[in-house]
Amino acid sequence: MSSSSSQNPKNPARSTHKDRDFLNHLEAYLAKRDGVDKVLKISRYATKIILASSLLPETIPLHRRLKSFESSVGVSRKAFRLGKFVQDVNALRSSCFDSREEIVLSLIAYGGEGLYYFVEQFVWLAKSGLIDAKHLRSLQMISAWAELIGYVGSIGLKIRDLKRIAEDEACVRVSIEIAIGRGDRCGEEEAKIRKLRAKKFMKKLSVVQDLADGLMALADVRDGQGRLSAPILMSSAGLLSALISTHKNWLSC
Known part of the structure; x- marks a missing residue:
C-alpha cells in the first residue's frame, strides 16, 4: 500500500507528464x-x-x-523505512469507513504494514550491529508475519475498490446510453470512463504487486521452504x- 499526496494544480512543476x-x-x-x-x-x-x-x-x-x-x-x-510506520498510523486516522468489513480490512492492512515497518527498524539496527544479533531471527519472523497479514488486508481493500470502480463505470455507461438515445453529446461521460479505466488498471497493478510481495512474505514466514520459495x-x-x-x-x- 502507498499513501497518496495531494497535488496542487497551480504548481507548474506538476504539469502533465507528457509536457514535463x-x-x-x-x-x-x-x-x-x-x-x-x-x-x-x-x-x-x-x-x-x-x-x-x-x-x-x-x-x-x-x-x-x-x-x-x-x-x-x-x-x-x-x-x-525509518519512521515509515507513521504513514500507516496517519492513514488509519484519516480513513472514512463505510462498513464494518472495511474497518476490519483497514485495521489488518494498515496495522500489519505499520507493525512491519516498525519492526524493520530494529531488524536494520540488528544487521547494522547496534542490537545484539541474537534477536535478529525473532525480529525477522515478527516482521514477516506482520507483512503477510498486512498484504492480506491490503488486497481485500483493493478488491473492494475495484468493485466500486466497476459500479461507477456501469453507471456512467448507462448515462452514455441515455445521452446517445436523446441525441445529446456525452463527451464528459466518455472522459469519466477513460479516467475510471485508468484508475481500474492502476488498482489491478497494485493487486498484482501485493500478491508478488505477499508471496515473498509467505516464503519468509516458511523460512524459504517449499516450491513457492524457489x-x-x-x-x-x-x-x-x-x-x-x-x-x-x-x-x-
Whole structure:
C-alpha cells in the first residue's frame, strides 16, 4: 500500500507528464524516499535473478561481488523505512469507513504494514550491529508475519475498490446510453470512463504487486521452504513488484 499526496494544480512543476521535462521529473522522483528505495529494489532483485539463474559460476570474483552488493543493498533499503510506520498510523486516522468489513480490512492492512515497518527498524539496527544479533531471527519472523497479514488486508481493500470502480463505470455507461438515445453529446461521460479505466488498471497493478510481495512474505514466514520459495521465483516476484511500484511512484510525483 502507498499513501497518496495531494497535488496542487497551480504548481507548474506538476504539469502533465507528457509536457514535463524528463530530468526535472527524475529529480523530483529521486528526491522522494520511495523513489530511491524502488531504484535500490530493482537493483537488488535484478542481481538476485542473476545469482539465482546460475549464469555466473560461484567461483568467479564477480559472483561474490554481486552477492555482497545484493546483501548491502538489502540492508540499505531497511534504512529507508525509518519512521515509515507513521504513514500507516496517519492513514488509519484519516480513513472514512463505510462498513464494518472495511474497518476490519483497514485495521489488518494498515496495522500489519505499520507493525512491519516498525519492526524493520530494529531488524536494520540488528544487521547494522547496534542490537545484539541474537534477536535478529525473532525480529525477522515478527516482521514477516506482520507483512503477510498486512498484504492480506491490503488486497481485500483493493478488491473492494475495484468493485466500486466497476459500479461507477456501469453507471456512467448507462448515462452514455441515455445521452446517445436523446441525441445529446456525452463527451464528459466518455472522459469519466477513460479516467475510471485508468484508475481500474492502476488498482489491478497494485493487486498484482501485493500478491508478488505477499508471496515473498509467505516464503519468509516458511523460512524459504517449499516450491513457492524457489530463489528464481522469489527474485522474479521482487523485480515485478519493484517495477510496478516504480511505475506508480513515477506517475504520482
